[in-house]
Amino acid sequence: MSVSELKRRRTFAVISHPDAGKTTLTEKLLLFSGAIQIAGTVKGRKSNRYATSDWMEIEKQRGISVASSVMQFEYGDCVINLLDTPGHEDFSEDTYRVLTAVDAAVMVIDGANGVEAQTLKLLEVCRSRKTPIVTFINKLDREVREPLDLLDEIEQHLGVSAVPFTWPIGMGKEFQGVYDIQNDQVRVFRAGQDTLGGAVETIQALGDEEGERRFGHAWVRAKEEIDLITGATPTFDRDEFLAGQQSPVLFGSAINNFGVKEILDALVDLAPPPSARLTVQRPVQPDEPKFTGVVFKVQANMDLAHRDRVAFIRVCSGRFERGMALKVTRNNKTFRANNVVTFLSQRRETVSEAYAGDIIGIPNHGTLSLGDTLTEGEQLQFVGLPFFAPEIFQTVEVVDPMRSKQLGEALKQLGEEGAIQVFKPVVGGLTILGAVGQLQFEVVSHRLSTEYKVDVRMAPARYRMSRWVTCDDAAELRRFCDSYSPRIAYDAADAPTYLASHISEIEVAQKAWPKIVFNELREHSGAPFRKAM
Missing domain, CATH: 3.40.50.300 (P-loop containing nucleotide triphosphate hydrolases)
Structure with missing residues (x-):
């Protein structure tokens, strides 16, 4: 294949805790690349303009992203493949799988809230895969936490060296711009002015006296902080970044288009092309x-x-x-x-x-x-695509028995796409749905009604946890499944699953059947699992 085409590719995901500004940033990345001409603002039910990356009806109604979306566009000489992920923790499985398909990630942090729980979970996945991360601290036009505290929190919680590329001059109503440490220049903030083709005031090598006259005490404080962090943080090393050990940090305000171009430039200049x-x-x-x-x-x-x-x-x-x-x-x-x-x-x-x-x-x-x-013919199987044992279970039944066939087909499709995990008990009874969070059930119910025209009733199931069961001895697995048939169900990939109400039930079964492996994680559909006939 063309090596030049390979080097042009940049494939990355945007990740964050809910409400950190991830979808807004995604919109503005598209805007700056010229891929769209106007950013859609999520305003609620009555708005007729929504985020470009939010296409589901329920996303438009609630103003949240519940499914990852894919966008390809060109920026400079590069072809960008951008994947927007759900921020809500209930849809973390979708995000985890998306992270297996990218070569880098942009982590968006709300400057007022710092590193939040969902951010930590996502970063664990990135770190386990050594995915390079560019950090964007957002919402500097609002009152945020001290930049030094945010930097320290990133290093403490995420276990990476945070290397500031820019530094804020003021915050909230006093936010006046950022000092570009790499290029020794100031980018002046004016709300909304930093748009595609717009003139952005840039001041090169600004002296301390002139800086203080222009920006007041905010300049003095910013320079003091920059001197402090310059001595305390390591010099940026691209090899360390590519190994997932360093993260460039940029400050800005996505809603005001400020700092967005720097993210695109950093991804083009620093993020790796496709790897093995x-x-x-x-x-x-x-x-x-x-x-x-x-x-x-x-x-x-x-x-x-x-x-x-x-x-x-x-x-x-x-x-x-x-x-x-x-x-x-x-x-x-x-x-x-x-x-x-x-x-x-x-x-x-x-x-x-x-x-x-x-x-x-x-x-x-x-x-x-x-x-x-x-x-093209070779027998290969890529690894690393995760499915996690659900934490909440509900039974599902159709309101109109005449629509039972449609419900079966709809659940088959939703299970195959990973929107929810679908379990069919061996001994019959109602189909069981498994999810990481409650919102997944609400979204599935909404999709069943709007997309498949099937209304359903859901109720809490008696189970609280599950494990996929495997064994090198097929006969032993078959005997186990026969012995525990009231607790065995098969998922969308026909993988046998042991359902339990308490962890002690799993522990007892493990002791009684030492050859059986109880798995909290299933990698990919098909290959490692076969129905115990």
Whole structure:
């Protein structure tokens, strides 16, 4: 494949705690790249303008992101693949899977709240994968915490060296701009002025006396803090950044378009192009000539008019060409990829070619599932796509018995896309849904009603936890499942699952069946699990 095309790719996710300004920043990144002409502001139910990355009806009603979305655009000489993730912790599984498909991340921190719980969880995933992180401290136009305290908190909680690239001059009503430490210049803040093509006042090598005359005490304090952190923080080292050990820190206000261009520039200059990906069989290098890709997300009904189902694929190596024959290694089936798209959120464009690092979408009717590996023929299976044991369980039943078949099909699709985990008990009874948080049930109920025209009743199930059960001895696994049949259910990938009301029940079963492994994590659909017949 073309090495120059490979070097142009930057694939990253925007992550944050809810309400830190992540979706706003995503909008402004698109605005600055020229991908959109006006940013959609999430204003509530009565607004007719919404975030470009929020396409679900429930997202528009609530003003929150509940599904990750993909946007591809060009900035300078680079092709950017930007993935916006849900901030709400109830949708953390979707975010975790998205993080397996990127090469870098932008972490958005609310300057008033600092590092919050969901940020910590997401950063643990990034650190485990050594994902390089650019940190953006947002909302400097409001009263925020002291920058030095925020910097210290990032280092203490996230375990990385925070290296300031810019430093704020004042905050809240007194926020006047940032000092660019890397380039020895000041960018002057005027609310909303820093837009694509707009003139932004930049002052080079501003002397202390002139700075104090211009910005008052805020300048004096900023310079004192900069002198302090310059001596206390290490010099930026790109190798340390690429290893996930250092994070460049930028300050700004996304809602006012301030500091957004610096993030794009940092990603283009610092973030890595696509790198090697691991499979069960061998590492796959991005510059290999043969195409490989992995399905990291499946989304149903992005286009209600066509009842479609789109598999999002991270291209891992080679060059994709429209119409090429691709093999699904899970079942050895081959299909021709004729109708393939790239995204600017809900807007699609047909793609004729794509390279390693790109995210492409393949509309299909159940051919592709989460975790599937696509190749030109080689038998490979990419690893690392996580599914977590649910923490809340509810039974689901259809209000109108005449719609039972539709409910079954809808739950099959929602389970396959990872919107919720669906468990079918061996001994019959109501289907059980498992989720990380309560909001997932509300979203699924809403989607069942609006997208599938199926109204349901949900009620708390008697179970509180689950474990996927595996064993090297197939006969032993079969005997275990037979012995505990009232507690065994199968998920969307036909993986046998042990349901429990208390941890002691799992502990007792483990002692009685030492060969059985009780798993809190399932990696990808299909390969490691088979139904115990």
